[in-house]
Amino acid sequence: MAEANLNSAAQVVTLKPAKGWLGIDLKELWHYRELIYFLTWRDIKVRYKQAVLGIAWSVLQPVLTTAIMTVVFGILLKVESDGLPYPVFALSALLPWHLFQLSLQKSSISLVGNANLLTKVYFPRVIIPLSSVLAALVDFVISLVLLFITMAIYKIPLTWSVLWVIPLTLLTVLAALAVGLWLSALNVQYRDVQQMVPFLIQIWMYATPIVYPITTIPEGTFRYIYSLNPMVGVVQGFRWAFFGGSPPDMTLLISSLAVLVLLVSGLFFFRRMEKTFADVV
Amino acid sequence: MMDSDLSILVRGIGKRYKIGAAQQHTDTLRDLITAQAARIGSSLRGKRNHSNEADHIWALRDVNFEVKRGQALGIIGRNGAGKSTLLKVLSRVTDPTEGYGELRGRVGSLLEVGTGFHPELTGRENIFLNGAILGMHKKEIEARFDEIVAFSEVEKFIDTPVKRYSSGMYLRLAFAVAAHLEPEILVVDEVLAVGDADFQRKCLGKMGDVADSGRTVLFVSHNMSAIQRLTQDSIVLDKGKVLLRAPSAEAVDFYLNRGLSKLGERFWEEDEVPVSSTPFRPLSIRILDKTGHVSDSVRSVEPIRIEIDYELTEDVTGLRVGYYLFTTRGEPVFTSFDIDSEELFKEYTARPKGVYTSRCTIPPDTLNEGRFLLGVNASSYGIRRYFQDDQALSFSVDSSGAPGTHWPEPRPGPVRPVLGWEIEQKGSA
Numbered sequence: 001m002a003e004a005n006l007n008s009a010a011q012v013v014t015l016k017p018a019k020g021w022l023g024i025d026l027k028e029l030w031h032y033r034e035l036i037y038f039l040t041w042r043d044i045k046v047r048y049k050q051a052v053l054g055i056a057w058s059v060l061q062p063v064l065t066t067a068i069m070t071v072v073f074g075i076l077l078k079v080e081s082d083g084l085p086y087p088v089f090a091l092s093a094l095l096p097w098h099l100f101q102l103s104l105q106k107s108s109i110s111l112v113g114n115a116n117l118l119t120k121v122y123f124p125r126v127i128i129p130l131s132s133v134l135a136a137l138v139d140f141v142i143s144l145v146l147l148f149i150t151m152a153i154y155k156i157p158l159t160w161s162v163l164w165v166i167p168l169t170l171l172t173v174l175a176a177l178a179v180g181l182w183l184s185a186l187n188v189q190y191r192d193v194q195q196m197v198p199f200l201i202q203i204w205m206y207a208t209p210i211v212y213p214i215t216t217i218p219e220g221t222f223r224y225i226y227s228l229n230p231m232v233g234v235v236q237g238f239r240w241a242f243f244g245g246s247p248p249d250m251t252l253l254i255s256s257l258a259v260l261v262l263l264v265s266g267l268f269f270f271r272r273m274e275k276t277f278a279d280v281v
Numbered sequence: 282m283m284d285s286d287l288s289i290l291v292r293g294i295g296k297r298y299k300i301g302a303a304q305q306h307t308d309t310l311r312d313l314i315t316a317q318a319a320r321i322g323s324s325l326r327g328k329r330n331h332s333n334e335a336d337h338i339w340a341l342r343d344v345n346f347e348v349k350r351g352q353a354l355g356i357i358g359r360n361g362a363g364k365s366t367l368l369k370v371l372s373r374v375t376d377p378t379e380g381y382g383e384l385r386g387r388v389g390s391l392l393e394v395g396t397g398f399h400p401e402l403t404g405r406e407n408i409f410l411n412g413a414i415l416g417m418h419k420k421e422i423e424a425r426f427d428e429i430v431a432f433s434e435v436e437k438f439i440d441t442p443v444k445r446y447s448s449g450m451y452l453r454l455a456f457a458v459a460a461h462l463e464p465e466i467l468v469v470d471e472v473l474a475v476g477d478a479d480f481q482r483k484c485l486g487k488m489g490d491v492a493d494s495g496r497t498v499l500f501v502s503h504n505m506s507a508i509q510r511l512t513q514d515s516i517v518l519d520k521g522k523v524l525l526r527a528p529s530a531e532a533v534d535f536y537l538n539r540g541l542s543k544l545g546e547r548f549w550e551e552d553e554v555p556v557s558s559t560p561f562r563p564l565s566i567r568i569l570d571k572t573g574h575v576s577d578s579v580r581s582v583e584p585i586r587i588e589i590d591y592e593l594t595e596d597v598t599g600l601r602v603g604y605y606l607f608t609t610r611g612e613p614v615f616t617s618f619d620i621d622s623e624e625l626f627k628e629y630t631a632r633p634k635g636v637y638t639s640r641c642t643i644p645p646d647t648l649n650e651g652r653f654l655l656g657v658n659a660s661s662y663g664i665r666r667y668f669q670d671d672q673a674l675s676f677s678v679d680s681s682g683a684p685g686t687h688w689p690e691p692r693p694g695p696v697r698p699v700l701g702w703e704i705e706q707k708g709s710a
Contacts, residue, residue: 015376015382017377034419035413041410042399045401046399049401114397116396117397119369121374121416122373122374
């Protein structure tokens with residue numbers, strides 16, 4: 001009985017005007033972990049429903065993009081590729097890039113797409129863009145197999161440094177979440193955002209060393225500024241983890257710091273905006 | 282911290298919204314930029330920006346009440362009185378602008394029946410998804426899964442995507458999930474307006490169970506008999522304020538007699554009409570007695586005239602304007618539209634913009650004594666509902682002088698037609 005009382009006392013919910021810039025409530029997020037799971041699961045399930053090839057698309061998309069890039073940049077334009085076969089060179093960068101791109105596409109429209117939830121039920125709003133990003137992660141993990149197959153075909157040996165892929169993937173997810181928080185919250189108020197996202201993604205892709213090697217960018221200050229793009233560090237990290245070479249220390253450090261700044265500011269911005277989501281969406 | 286026997290405590294809660302123009306203007310970046318430019322421009326010219334208060338509307342203001350654990354509280358009010366906003370604040374969908382409140386326990390609401398259902402997912406998958414959205418844990422859902430399916434009566438289609446469901450099946454499944462949430466506080470908003478009679482009965486039954494099992498219920502409805510049956514106490518909301526808190530019978534009485542029009546006439550203020558009604562703008566509705574005077578109380582033995590004034594801000598095709606007549610217990614009596622007759626239907630298929638009155642006469646000896654409620658509907662059949670107000674106006678009918686009133690007993694039933702009786706004697710004893 002005493003326990004029941006304690007329980008009900010713990011469940012008291014307070015209603016009051018939200019003030020100022022709030023941080024994120026991790027404890028509450030943990031309490032809602034099953035909702036995160038179900039929304040992620042829904043996004044994955046729904047994405048390939050009524051598609052004959054189903055989840056195979058998550059593999060086909062990078063394959064097709066790699067093929068196109070190999071023809072255009074590798075064969076026709078003869079872009080150099082750090083001495084690697086061009087398909088391997090492109091694919092190793094495309095995998096994290098696809099994760100980032102898909103996350104951004106899905107998360108930026110996620111709040112508006114779930115307007116019926118926002119206006120009817122309470123839960124921490126950050127769950128919505130978060131689950132869009134997590135759903136993209138599942139595609140990524142499946143498509144990772146592709147890279148191992150390609151490396152085997154080109155007889156490129158694997159080393160232990162491949163384990164770096166795990167923290168690098170986490171960095172990609174955080175980068176995507178950070179940008180997703182900004183874009184999804186802005187999109188609730190200004191639908192211009194969803195019109196802008198395709199262009200943003202295009203620009204971002206060419207500002208990342210995917211089709212060209214990072215050596216194209218002059219070393220020194222300019223390279224550091226370039227590395228403020230979080231995906232520069234990620235892509236360099238991926239290539240290093242798979243193919244070795246010089247470690248991307250400074251690049252990765254700058255990129256990680258950029259992610260941190262984006263993420264923290266994104267969380268605060270999101271929390272500030274979420275008070276009015278239900279009223280303006 | 283509130284007393285332990287209280288379930289809900291609300292102190293001075295207010296919610297302010299930006300209205301119409303102010304909000305729409307900043308919907309896109311371009312508008313924001315031009316609005317900012319205009320503001321800078323006007324401040325450069327030395328004009329003060331004092332439109333702040335006018336751009337806002339208080340949907341709720343200074344709302345205070347408390348609900349004891351296990352009590353069922355009714356919330357009554359016209360459309361736009363702030364009922365939905367209050368429920369949104371209580372279910373934490375939106376934050377109050379001012380004030381303070383406490384809720385003890387999980388809040389579940391039937392206003393979100395089917396929220397988060399995904400058409401592509403199967404019934405089974407949607408039960409889990411919807412359950413999680415409503416705040417149930419996976420284990421709880423698994424434990425109640427069979428019960429939910431049985432309640433919904435869609436066993437055979439449980440592995441079919443819900444987009445192939447009929448609307449009835451969809452609704453039953455959605456309600457089944459919500460009904461098994463078993464929250465400490467249940468919020469019900471007009472759920473009884475949907476579904477067939479059987480389904481409504483089931484909903485009411487389930488709500489009664491919830492109240493009996495010692496949980497707290499907040500019930501918003503236009504159905505006054507349901508309010509009286511299911512709640513002990515009610516609050517009457519008007520223009521965002523609590524006018525009265527009283528035992529439900531008293532509150533219903535107060536609402537019907539005062540919350541609506543006393544005079545047999547009702548005007549729609551600009552802010553009561555949703556923007557989505559455009560180009561239909563209701564102006565007023567009134568009851569006239571035999572002599573043509575506006576009256577709240579008419580006689581059953583005389584013709585009763587009903588007039589609806591409205592404006593069309595654009596040409597409209599296929600519009601019909603009419604009313605539903607209900608008893609104050611929410612039972613429908615009849616429905617009638619202005620272009621029911623073939624001639625009028627042909628003549629007014631297309632109506633140019635302008636101000637109109639649709640007038641109708643209820644013949645003598647139609648209604649029984651009692652109080653009635655008029656609901657207004659303006660729609661194009663199968664295309665669009667422009668405007669609906671289920672409780673536009675109430676009025677009383679007095680049956681004195683009607684045939685049969687030489688016996689003082691009340692007669693049950695909403696109508697009191699004069700029927701042609703014949704008596705024939707089949708021989709003598």
